[in-house]
Amino acid sequence: MNLLLTLILATLNLFQTGQQQDQKARQGLYAITNARIETVSDGTIENGTVLIEGDRIVAVGENVVIPASATIIDGTGLRVYPGMIDSGTQLALTEVGSVQETNDTNEVGDVTPHMDALTAVNPNAVAIPITRVAGITTVITEPGGGLLPGLAAMINLFGYTPEQMQAGGVKLLVLQFPTKPRAGGGFRRFGGGERPDPDKAYNNALDKLNEIWDRAELYDRIVTEYTASPAGKTQPVYAPEMDAIRPVIRGDRKLMLKVSAEKDILAALDWVKERELTNVVFSGVSEGWRVADKLAEAGIACIVGPILATPTRSSDRYDRAYANVGMLVEAGVKVAIRTGEGDNVRNLPFNAGFAAAYGLGKEAALRAVTLGPAEIFGIDADYGSISVGKKANLFISDGDPFETSTNILALFIDGFNVPIESRQIDLYREFLNRDEGRLTPVEVLPADH
Amino acid sequence: MNTKTVYSVGQSLLLLLFVAQFATAQNVVIRNATVLSITNGTLENTDVLIAGGIITEIGTDIRAPRGTQEVDATGKFLMPGIVDAHSHIALSSINEGSSPVTAEVSMEDVVNPYHLGIYRALAGGVTTSHTMHGSANVIGGQNETIKHRWGVTDPDDLRFDGAPRTIKFALGENPTRTHGRRASGGTGAIVPSTRMGVEQVLRSSFENGKRYMEAWDDYHLKVATDSRAIPPVYNGRLEVMADIIRGNILVHCHSYRADEILMLTRVLADYGVRNITFQHANEAFKVAPELAAFGAHASVFSDWWSYKFEVYYSTSYNAAILMRNGIVTSINSDSGELNRHLFHEAGKSQRYGGLTDDEALSMITINPAIQLGIQDRVGSIEIGKDGDVVIFDSHPLSVYAIPEMTFVEGKKYFDRFEDADDMRMEVSPTAEIGMYEGQITGRDRFDHGGEIVNFFELFDAETTLNFEDN
Structure with missing residues (x-):
C-alpha cells in the first residue's frame, strides 16, 4: 500500500484511540508525548510533552505529569509545531x-x-x-x-x-x-x-x-x-x-x-x-x-x-x-x-x-x-507558539513542515483534534486503486470501437 | 585584447563571433557531483563530461581534453535539464481564437528569443520548453519545442532540432466559452457550446482530414501512370489533420474532466491515432485504468484547482494516482512563474501520494521528454544524450534547493554567482515595466484562455510574464 496512505491510516488509528472512529473533531484532554517540540517562543524541546485541555495548551516540557484520563498521542520520532x-x-x-x-x-x-x-x-x-x-x-x-x-x-x-x-x-x-x-x-x-x-x-x-x-x-x-x-x-x-x-x-x-x-x-x-x-x-x-x-x-x-x-x-x-x-x-x-x-x-x-x-x-x-x-x-498572548496558556492550535508532523516530503499527521485547532481529511484525500482513497474489488473486466472502449 | 591595437567595430564583431562560436563548442566537465541520472539511479561523487554538446563520459576521475572547462560540484547535485511539457514562454501570440479549428497555424512563427521568460526558466533549471498554442480552439495551432539558448536572436536558433511536431487540442470550458458562448448576447455563437459540440468538431475535422489524405494518396497512385491526373485542392488545415492521422504529429490536449478525456480517446481510436498527451487533465485520475489501457500520457499541475468549475473536483494526488496506474505522467508549469520551480512542484507528489525521489524527478525530466518524443536526446544523464544539465546546491526535491548553474549542450547559460541582476537582452525605453506581479493572487490567475488572452497581447511581449492558458 502507498506510504502516505499507510501513514494516514496508521495515524488515524494511533491518534484517535480513545475516540470513536467517526472522524469527528473533538476537544478533550490530550497528551502528545516523546515529541520534538518546536515552541518558536522558547526554542526546541528535543523530547517533551504537550498537554492540551479544552481549547488551551495547559503544559509543555520535558517533565509533564500526564493525567490518567488523557488521550495519549505517542509523538516518538515526530515533531510538534504551532499552527x-x-x-x-x-x-x-x-x-x-x-x-x-x-x-x-x-x-x-x-x-x-x-x-x-x-x-x-x-x-x-x-x-x-x-x-x-x-x-x-x-x-x-x-x-x-x-x-x-x-x-x-x-x-x-x-x-x-x-x-x-x-x-x-x-x-x-x-x-x-x-x-x-x-x-x-x-x-x-x-x-x-x-x-x-x-x-x-x-x-x-x-x-x-x-x-x-x-x-x-x-x-x-x-x-x-x-x-x-x-x-x-x-x-x-x-x-x-x-x-x-x-x-x-x-x-x-x-x-x-x-x-x-x-x-x-x-x-x-x-x-x-x-x-x-x-x-x-x-x-x-x-x-x-x-x-x-x-x-x-x-x-x-x-x-x-x-x-x-x-x-x-x-x-x-x-x-x-x-x-x-x-x-x-x-x-x-x-x-x-x-x-x-x-x-x-x-x-x-x-x-x-x-x-x-x-x-x-x-x-x-x-x-x-x-x-x-x-x-x-x-x-501573541493566545497564538503563535507552543506555550502554556495559549490556544491549542498546533500540528504534528514527521519532519520539517516546509519540506514537500513531510507529512502532517495530526492537527489541533482550538483544541479540537481535527482529522486529517479533505475532499482531495477522499478522492485519492477512492481512485488510487479504482477497480479494486471489481470482478468483471474494465471496459476501455465501447463495443463499437 | 592585451595589445594596443585599436579594433574597428567590424573587427570587434568578428572577434565576438569567434568567441561565441568557441563558447558553443566548449567542453565542460562537472566534477564530484551527486548525479541524479533519472534512468540509472543516483551516482555519488561522479564526474560528467560534456564534449561537443553531448554527454560523452560519466565516471570518476575523468580525463578531460585540454581546454575543457572544469566545474567543481563537490557537495552539489547534478540533474538533467528540466523539461517543461506545457509552457507559453518566448511567444508573441498565444491564441488564434478566430475559429474552433486552426490546425494550420504554428507557434514557430511567433517565437520571441528576447523573452526574459527564457532566462528565468533557466534560473529554475529548465532547459527545454514545449511552448504552446492556447486553449481557445478545439483544434488549436501547432506548438514549438525549444531549447533555452538564451542570447540567440534568430528565433530558429531556439528550435529543438529533431523534435517531433506537436499540436494543441482543447476540450471543455475554454473552447465552448470562446466560440459557443461569445459575447454580444450569443448572436455570434457557433458550435461548440457544449462538450457534445466539441466531439463533433473533432470528428468532422478528423473525417475531412482522412478524406483529404485519401484523395492525395489516390492522386499519388494515379499520377504514377497518368501524368494528367488532377491533384486535390491544397488545404493547409486538412494537411495538418492528415499528418496527425499519419502519426507525424503528436497530440497534446488541454482537458480537465474525465468524460471529455474518454471522449477524445474514442475519437482518436476511430482514426488510429495513439499519440496523445492529456494536458492539465485534472480528472484523469478518475479514468486512470482506461488511460493506461489506451497508452495515453498525462501532463498535469501539481496542485492547481478550483479556478473554474471544471477543476473543482480535482485532487493534488492526481499525479501520484496516474503514476501508480502506470501512466507516463509529467508535471508542467503553464506559467512563467511556476516554471521557475518545477523541481518543487514535482516534490509535492511526495506529500500528495508518496512518490519516490526518482518517480518525482522523472515527472519533470524523462517523462515530459517521452511526451514530446525527445527522450533519446534529453531527460536523463546518459552517455550520448545532450549536455543539458543543472547543478543544485542541495537535493532538488528539497524546498530549500537552489539551482546554481544551468547548461544547454555544454554551454552555461545561467550562473547564480556570475550573472548580472538585469539579464534583459533588449531594453526598450518605451516598454511597460509590467504589472506588479507580486500583487497577483491565485484568484487573478484563472481563466486566461480564450478571449481573455488578448489582454496579454496589450503588453509588450517581454513583459508578458503571466500567460497561463489553464
Whole structure:
C-alpha cells in the first residue's frame, strides 16, 4: 500500500484511540508525548510533552505529569509545531474562481469599508480542510476590489459558524493604496484609441482617498462630540462607511494597507505619517527590499507575499521575490508571510521555505508564519507558539513542515483534534486503486470501437 | 585584447563571433557531483563530461581534453535539464481564437528569443520548453519545442532540432466559452457550446482530414501512370489533420474532466491515432485504468484547482494516482512563474501520494521528454544524450534547493554567482515595466484562455510574464 496512505491510516488509528472512529473533531484532554517540540517562543524541546485541555495548551516540557484520563498521542520520532498563520488570503470567501456566484470578495463600489469578510466566510468551504491538513490553522481572509473594500477577518480553520472560527477578534480595515503608474505610459492599445492618462487616474484615486479620510476624521469628531454630550444636539446622520473607518482613525483597529511598488510604499509612508496613523500594517510589499531601511525606520510591520512570484520588474534579479522577505528582516522590519491565495493557501509553508532558502533562514521563516503574525496582530498572548496558556492550535508532523516530503499527521485547532481529511484525500482513497474489488473486466472502449 | 591595437567595430564583431562560436563548442566537465541520472539511479561523487554538446563520459576521475572547462560540484547535485511539457514562454501570440479549428497555424512563427521568460526558466533549471498554442480552439495551432539558448536572436536558433511536431487540442470550458458562448448576447455563437459540440468538431475535422489524405494518396497512385491526373485542392488545415492521422504529429490536449478525456480517446481510436498527451487533465485520475489501457500520457499541475468549475473536483494526488496506474505522467508549469520551480512542484507528489525521489524527478525530466518524443536526446544523464544539465546546491526535491548553474549542450547559460541582476537582452525605453506581479493572487490567475488572452497581447511581449492558458 502507498506510504502516505499507510501513514494516514496508521495515524488515524494511533491518534484517535480513545475516540470513536467517526472522524469527528473533538476537544478533550490530550497528551502528545516523546515529541520534538518546536515552541518558536522558547526554542526546541528535543523530547517533551504537550498537554492540551479544552481549547488551551495547559503544559509543555520535558517533565509533564500526564493525567490518567488523557488521550495519549505517542509523538516518538515526530515533531510538534504551532499552527501556521497565513496573513493574507481569500479563503472561504470564494469557492470556484470563474463562477462569480461563488465569489464574495468584491462588493459593488470603490468605498465599502463597512463590508465585513467574516459575514461571508463559509465554514464549509471545500478549501478549508484542504488548507488545514497542511498545518495551517489560521488565516486572514480579505475582501478586495476597490479602494476601501472592507474588513478582513482572522479565522481559525475549524468551526461551524464564522463566530466560532474568528481568531483573537482580529479584524482589519483593508486599504488598497493607489498605485502610481510607472514611466512608459499606459497600455498599448490596438486601433489607435485615445490613451487614458494614468497620472490623472492616480491623482484622482489619491484625492479620493484624502477626501474620504478628511470626511471620516470630521465624522469622528462630530460623533465623538455628540456621544460625549448628546443633550440639545441633533444626532449625526448614520454613515456606515465613515463608521467603519472611525476605529482606525482612533487607533482602535489596525489598517491593512496594501501596497507593493517602491514609489507607492514611499507615498504610503508619507500618507500614514501625515494622517498620524500608528496602528498600521503594510501588505504585499513586493518591492519592499528597495526601501527596506525606510520601512524599518517607520517601524511598520509588513505582510509579504506571495514569495513564489516573479520579480516586479524585468530588470530585477530573477530571485527578488524569493529574497524580499529576508532583505526586509535584515533591515529590521517585522514581517509575516502571506500567499494571497484563495484556493492554494496550502502552499504557505512552501512560500516560507523559499523565503528561508533565499536569505531569511529557517527559524525566521517559521516565525513569519507563526509568532510573527501573532505579534503583529496583537494576539501573541493566545497564538503563535507552543506555550502554556495559549490556544491549542498546533500540528504534528514527521519532519520539517516546509519540506514537500513531510507529512502532517495530526492537527489541533482550538483544541479540537481535527482529522486529517479533505475532499482531495477522499478522492485519492477512492481512485488510487479504482477497480479494486471489481470482478468483471474494465471496459476501455465501447463495443463499437 | 592585451595589445594596443585599436579594433574597428567590424573587427570587434568578428572577434565576438569567434568567441561565441568557441563558447558553443566548449567542453565542460562537472566534477564530484551527486548525479541524479533519472534512468540509472543516483551516482555519488561522479564526474560528467560534456564534449561537443553531448554527454560523452560519466565516471570518476575523468580525463578531460585540454581546454575543457572544469566545474567543481563537490557537495552539489547534478540533474538533467528540466523539461517543461506545457509552457507559453518566448511567444508573441498565444491564441488564434478566430475559429474552433486552426490546425494550420504554428507557434514557430511567433517565437520571441528576447523573452526574459527564457532566462528565468533557466534560473529554475529548465532547459527545454514545449511552448504552446492556447486553449481557445478545439483544434488549436501547432506548438514549438525549444531549447533555452538564451542570447540567440534568430528565433530558429531556439528550435529543438529533431523534435517531433506537436499540436494543441482543447476540450471543455475554454473552447465552448470562446466560440459557443461569445459575447454580444450569443448572436455570434457557433458550435461548440457544449462538450457534445466539441466531439463533433473533432470528428468532422478528423473525417475531412482522412478524406483529404485519401484523395492525395489516390492522386499519388494515379499520377504514377497518368501524368494528367488532377491533384486535390491544397488545404493547409486538412494537411495538418492528415499528418496527425499519419502519426507525424503528436497530440497534446488541454482537458480537465474525465468524460471529455474518454471522449477524445474514442475519437482518436476511430482514426488510429495513439499519440496523445492529456494536458492539465485534472480528472484523469478518475479514468486512470482506461488511460493506461489506451497508452495515453498525462501532463498535469501539481496542485492547481478550483479556478473554474471544471477543476473543482480535482485532487493534488492526481499525479501520484496516474503514476501508480502506470501512466507516463509529467508535471508542467503553464506559467512563467511556476516554471521557475518545477523541481518543487514535482516534490509535492511526495506529500500528495508518496512518490519516490526518482518517480518525482522523472515527472519533470524523462517523462515530459517521452511526451514530446525527445527522450533519446534529453531527460536523463546518459552517455550520448545532450549536455543539458543543472547543478543544485542541495537535493532538488528539497524546498530549500537552489539551482546554481544551468547548461544547454555544454554551454552555461545561467550562473547564480556570475550573472548580472538585469539579464534583459533588449531594453526598450518605451516598454511597460509590467504589472506588479507580486500583487497577483491565485484568484487573478484563472481563466486566461480564450478571449481573455488578448489582454496579454496589450503588453509588450517581454513583459508578458503571466500567460497561463489553464
